[in-house]
Amino acid sequence: MSLVMQLARREVHARYRQSWLGMVWVVLTPLLMLGVYTLVFRHVMRVRWYGVDEGNMAFALRIYAGLAVFGFFAECVNRAPNLVLEQPHLVKKVVFPLEIMPWVNAVSASVGLGVSGLLLVGLALLSGHGLSVTMLALPLVWLPLLPLVLGLGWFLAGVGTYVRDVGQLLGMVVAALMFLSPIFFPVEALPEAVRPWLLLNPLAWIMTGTREVLLHGRWPDWQALAMLLAACTAIAAAGAAFFHKVRTGFSDVV
Numbered sequence: 001m002s003l004v005m006q007l008a009r010r011e012v013h014a015r016y017r018q019s020w021l022g023m024v025w026v027v028l029t030p031l032l033m034l035g036v037y038t039l040v041f042r043h044v045m046r047v048r049w050y051g052v053d054e055g056n057m058a059f060a061l062r063i064y065a066g067l068a069v070f071g072f073f074a075e076c077v078n079r080a081p082n083l084v085l086e087q088p089h090l091v092k093k094v095v096f097p098l099e100i101m102p103w104v105n106a107v108s109a110s111v112g113l114g115v116s117g118l119l120l121v122g123l124a125l126l127s128g129h130g131l132s133v134t135m136l137a138l139p140l141v142w143l144p145l146l147p148l149v150l151g152l153g154w155f156l157a158g159v160g161t162y163v164r165d166v167g168q169l170l171g172m173v174v175a176a177l178m179f180l181s182p183i184f185f186p187v188e189a190l191p192e193a194v195r196p197w198l199l200l201n202p203l204a205w206i207m208t209g210t211r212e213v214l215l216h217g218r219w220p221d222w223q224a225l226a227m228l229l230a231a232c233t234a235i236a237a238a239g240a241a242f243f244h245k246v247r248t249g250f251s252d253v254v
Contacts (some may be wrong), residue, residue, distance in 0.1 A: 004100050008107035015108075026115050030071065034064050041184055049186065057127040058215075064123060065214060066183030066207040068116035069145065073203060074174050075109045076102075076149035081160025081167040083153065084250055091254045098250070099243055102153030106146060113142070124214055132217040141209040141220050147232040148202055151239035158246040162253055182207050202228055 038060045049062055083101040090096045117138060125131065160166040181203045187195055198204050205228055212218045 004103045004107055007104040011108045012111055026112055030116055034060055037063055061123045061127050062211060063184060065120060065210045068120060069203060069207050069210060070178060070181060070183055072109050072113040072145060073149060076105050077152055078174055079105055080153040080156035081170060083157040084161045088254045091250045098247060102150050105153055106149050120214055134213040134217050134219050137213045137220055141206060141213055144202060144229045144232040147236035151235035154239035154243035158243045161250055202232060
């Protein structure tokens with residue numbers, strides 16, 4: 001774990017080392033994107049949150065609750081196909097555990113997710129929602145994200161090492177998933193016949209749960225959370241097994 005933390009720290013610092021504002025971008029980037037989305041959807045397209053008539057700050061908070069989750073997921077998944085390809089000097093080193101690379105990816109991305117969590121709490125205060133004890137459950141609502149991105153990271157890193165087109169295709173899939181997830185609308189806005197299909201997307205439950213504990217003062221559905229965590233853990237186990245099986249041929253293609 002110390003190696004993971006060391007590599008993640010180096011990656012975060014390297015990402016912002018050459019920029020003038022440095023780590024300020026961790027906070028500035030999500031706020032700028034939130035401003036753009038709020039301007040476009042709220043003032044240009046005149047979108048209102050389904051079933052609620054509220055101000056701009058509350059609308060922005062609902063959007064940001066979804067964007068924070070999706071941003072973490074997208075950052076981990078988009079980088080996954082190149083995790084092995086970006087480290088060719090490590091592939092031939094038998095003693096280096098390549099399987100930790102998705103961990104490094106997830107830990108470095110979690111810096112932005114942690115900042116987003118603090119911004120969400122701050123925005124909740126500014127919007128008048130106040131602090132609720134249910135906010136303490138936010139880390140638990142976000143917990144399934146870790147095994148989910150790890151499992152997908154191992155799988156995509158394994159496939160992407162052999163098939164270089166995966167990264168190109170994945171960009172389109174993630175872009176489509178952004179509008180197929182309840183970021184700009186609640187699950188309740190969809191017809192009842194469609195809702196179960198949307199909830200097959202694990203991000204949908206996490207985004208909805210984020211709004212529940214932050215904005216509505218409700219505890220998450222513990223049974224559904226346990227089932228989601230078990231499903232994401234199964235994805236992680238399957239991804240790890242796949243990566244272990246295909247990694248023997250990495251040195252031949254890198």
